[in-house]
Amino acid sequence: MFIEPYWIETKYVTIESDQIPSQFDGKTIVFLSDIHAGPDFSQDRIDSVVSQVNALNPDLILLGGDYVDGDSANINSTFESLSKLKAPLGVYAVLGNKDPQYKTLNAIPTYGITYIGNKGTWIVENGSRIRLGGVGDYNNGVQIPNATTSVVTPQDFVIMVTHNPDYFPNVDKSKVDLVFSGHTHGGQVTFFGLWAPVTHSDYGNKYRTGVIEENNSTLIVSNGIGTTMLPLRFFARPQIIVVELKKT
Ligand SMILES: [Fe+2]
Numbered sequence: 001m002f003i004e005p006y007w008i009e010t011k012y013v014t015i016e017s018d019q020i021p022s023q024f025d026g027k028t029i030v031f032l033s034d035i036h037a038g039p040d041f042s043q044d045r046i047d048s049v050v051s052q053v054n055a056l057n058p059d060l061i062l063l064g065g066d067y068v069d070g071d072s073a074n075i076n077s078t079f080e081s082l083s084k085l086k087a088p089l090g091v092y093a094v095l096g097n098k099d100p101q102y103k104t105l106n107a108i109p110t111y112g113i114t115y116i117g118n119k120g121t122w123i124v125e126n127g128s129r130i131r132l133g134g135v136g137d138y139n140n141g142v143q144i145p146n147a148t149t150s151v152v153t154p155q156d157f158v159i160m161v162t163h164n165p166d167y168f169p170n171v172d173k174s175k176v177d178l179v180f181s182g183h184t185h186g187g188q189v190t191f192f193g194l195w196a197p198v199t200h201s202d203y204g205n206k207y208r209t210g211v212i213e214e215n216n217s218t219l220i221v222s223n224g225i226g227t228t229m230l231p232l233r234f235f236a237r238p239q240i241i242v243v244e245l246k247k248t
Contacts, residue, residue: 033064033182034224065096
């Protein structure tokens with residue numbers, strides 16, 4: 001309760017693909033998820049996470065939802081902090097199951113962040129592009145993946161953000177190359193990182209944390225930043241995920 005929730009790990013993952021354009025070779029993506037701002041996660045702590053992320057100089061920042069723990073009173077202060085995130089290719093966000101929809105959807109653009117729930121966009125660098133999109137929350141929303149995938153060719157590198165990793169089996173892996181999720185908190189309390197009794201996933205420990213490959217598509221599940229229900233973590237350290245894109 002007093003150590004592990006404060007002990008943020010920066011986890012580095014390299015994603016190699018011949019579909020990554022040379023203009024994106026070496027670009028870095030930071031994925032942040034599950035802040036759950038509230039009594040157990042103060043604005044000072046969010047500010048400190050934002051400073052840690054900016055110090056990594058990411059090119060692109062993706063936010064995976066559950067910004068607050070259900071209380072809309074914390075939304076504006078949370079996004080005021082998140083508005084200080086800096087990335088030349090932009091900051092993009094989806095919603096999680098704990099985000100009050102109306103107020104969060106208002107706050108996201110107000111604080112200079114681009115909402116990609118059920119939307120797709122091209123990220124362009126020196127005339128080359130990759131596709132980025134997201135879906136609505138698997139429990140509380142609808143998922144319209146075509147917004148991301150309908151315009152892509154097999155040569156395009158495609159990234160999708162879904163708060164809940166349980167959506168991964170439904171992802172069209174012939175089109176989507178890289179998926180980011182949170183929601184599980186790595187189980188939050190685990191038996192030394194090997195197995196967790198509660199994962200908030202229908203698939204048990206399969207999508208609990210880490211890098212999972214299926215049919216040529218990669219799912220990265222973050223342990224997230226905050227805690228839910230109890231301010232506890234055990235062998236499921238909070239994480240900032242840093243992905244480096246590598247052209248092969
Ligand atoms: Fe969640």
